[in-house]
Amino acid sequence: MAIQIINTAPIAGQRPGTSGLRKKVAVFSAPQYLENFVQSVFDTLGDCRGQTLVLGGDGRYYNRAAIQTVLRMAAAHGYARVLLGQGGILSTPAVSCVIRKHGASGGIILSASHNPGGPDGDFGIKYNIANGGPAPEKVTEAMFARTQAITEYRISDAADIDLDTLGTVRIEQMTVEVIDSVADYAELMQQLFDFDAIRALFAGGLRLCYDGMHAVSGPYATAILEGMLGAPKGSVINGVPLEDFGGGHPDPNPVNAQELITRMASDDAPDFGAASDGDGDRNMIVGRRFDVTPSDSLAILAANATVAPGYRDGLKGIARSMPTSGAADRVASALGIPCHETPTGWKFFGTLLDAGLATLCGEESYGTGSNHVREKDGLWAVLFWLNLLAAKKQSVEDIVRAHWATYGRNYYSRHDYEDIDSACAAQLMEAVRGQLAALPGQVVHGYTVALADDFSYTDPVDGSVATQQGIRIIMTDGARIVLRLSGTGTEGATLRLYLERYEADPARHDIPTQEALAGLIAVAQQLAQIRQRTGRDGPTVTT
Numbered sequence: 001m002a003i004q005i006i007n008t009a010p011i012a013g014q015r016p017g018t019s020g021l022r023k024k025v026a027v028f029s030a031p032q033y034l035e036n037f038v039q040s041v042f043d044t045l046g047d048c049r050g051q052t053l054v055l056g057g058d059g060r061y062y063n064r065a066a067i068q069t070v071l072r073m074a075a076a077h078g079y080a081r082v083l084l085g086q087g088g089i090l091s092t093p094a095v096s097c098v099i100r101k102h103g104a105s106g107g108i109i110l111s112a113s114h115n116p117g118g119p120d121g122d123f124g125i126k127y128n129i130a131n132g133g134p135a136p137e138k139v140t141e142a143m144f145a146r147t148q149a150i151t152e153y154r155i156s157d158a159a160d161i162d163l164d165t166l167g168t169v170r171i172e173q174m175t176v177e178v179i180d181s182v183a184d185y186a187e188l189m190q191q192l193f194d195f196d197a198i199r200a201l202f203a204g205g206l207r208l209c210y211d212g213m214h215a216v217s218g219p220y221a222t223a224i225l226e227g228m229l230g231a232p233k234g235s236v237i238n239g240v241p242l243e244d245f246g247g248g249h250p251d252p253n254p255v256n257a258q259e260l261i262t263r264m265a266s267d268d269a270p271d272f273g274a275a276s277d278g279d280g281d282r283n284m285i286v287g288r289r290f291d292v293t294p295s296d297s298l299a300i301l302a303a304n305a306t307v308a309p310g311y312r313d314g315l316k317g318i319a320r321s322m323p324t325s326g327a328a329d330r331v332a333s334a335l336g337i338p339c340h341e342t343p344t345g346w347k348f349f350g351t352l353l354d355a356g357l358a359t360l361c362g363e364e365s366y367g368t369g370s371n372h373v374r375e376k377d378g379l380w381a382v383l384f385w386l387n388l389l390a391a392k393k394q395s396v397e398d399i400v401r402a403h404w405a406t407y408g409r410n411y412y413s414r415h416d417y418e419d420i421d422s423a424c425a426a427q428l429m430e431a432v433r434g435q436l437a438a439l440p441g442q443v444v445h446g447y448t449v450a451l452a453d454d455f456s457y458t459d460p461v462d463g464s465v466a467t468q469q470g471i472r473i474i475m476t477d478g479a480r481i482v483l484r485l486s487g488t489g490t491e492g493a494t495l496r497l498y499l500e501r502y503e504a505d506p507a508r509h510d511i512p513t514q515e516a517l518a519g520l521i522a523v524a525q526q527l528a529q530i531r532q533r534t535g536r537d538g539p540t541v542t543t
Contacts, residue, residue, distance in 0.1 A: 020126025039153035049078030056090025057110030059241035060117035091280030096132035118244030133374025192310030276378035287396025295325035298362030
């Protein structure tokens, strides 16, 4: 074995987005593309000698080949130890867990999360820092700057290692420990939730359907739900990770998790349904013929947090992304704790969690988590709901309706316009920005605009500032429209339109969501001219 220094040159377009660098597999597998970015990560981190790195991914196509490259480059940069998930598999929350438990200096996650996989699909890479959370923007921007100036990279010429056998091997002077992908994470879950109560729930006949979507959470759900908690065999469906996610789109929403939704709407539906995404950090909760919105899920878990042993002492605060509904704000007010509103991106929650200012966090894009790790966590949310079902002895629908009766209902929906022309999307956003100053006081389709701005955020802990984080149009009655461009896709642009209206009257809690929001939809169409500018008659996905 020898360490080689290979000449290279900058490759355009390697700026990390909301959750790392995501491109098509064909881009990542091109000569020197992955190597350039990994070298830029290590250059930004500085002296890595003697440190521990956590490494794993969601099992998508190119995951195994990329791991071999990262290992050889880590060895060339002096890492003492790499903790590698067996088979290259580690969910994103498990990476955070392992970093924190073993005192690693950071971790590399190979995933494009909820994006499609396979040879023609997407691939991604991101770096998590020592607290277990995604690298902050100042770090990712430094990595991007380095990609623009790189001239060489360092890599060992060692042969590929066996990724599938537990144990240790060496590359140069570095030890690679192939670890059980589930063990550390499962141990942490046992500390947070009442496993005895959940076992009793299953022993009493509760039926579950958990859709792993042929993604990374399947092995975790099978080991914990069926193995440790006694859910009937077969409760986990699509539980084997596949490189192309079985040809599906591993994004847990009612459109992509259609098999689960069909089961939960059948005459013989299980009592509780759930799904997770490609890298295991998102969750969807479903009752019998009853979907739970992510915003409501966050609020309900916050309102009932003390049923779980890990949260028995109460919450220090709640944090939600700006587009997420205000349902959690009402819970926080009732509990007398703060509710922090941040930009989209889990990295913005990290400083709040580290400073003890928040305990539970959530994003409307099916992401919920807490201070147990520094990532959103799909299976954690499922276990929290099971703990809640065990404590309340009510159905999912009954729990949600009781919550609405107490706090009111935030009618909420997201309309995604996927893969639209990037220039067209940018022009649409600029056109709306140009109207913001004149909107307050205007009456549009019966709504009076109270506030119109482009959301900016100053971190209360480190003082960092994030601007242009989404256009907000807020009405005098609190209803609102939010427009933003997603940073998680690899083709074109995704325009997200968020719509929210509060209803206090329980007699009006059964209006179909799109009907309840029809006035706001009309306002958004008039102000943003979405149909005219995109050529789309309607959204690609409505959730």
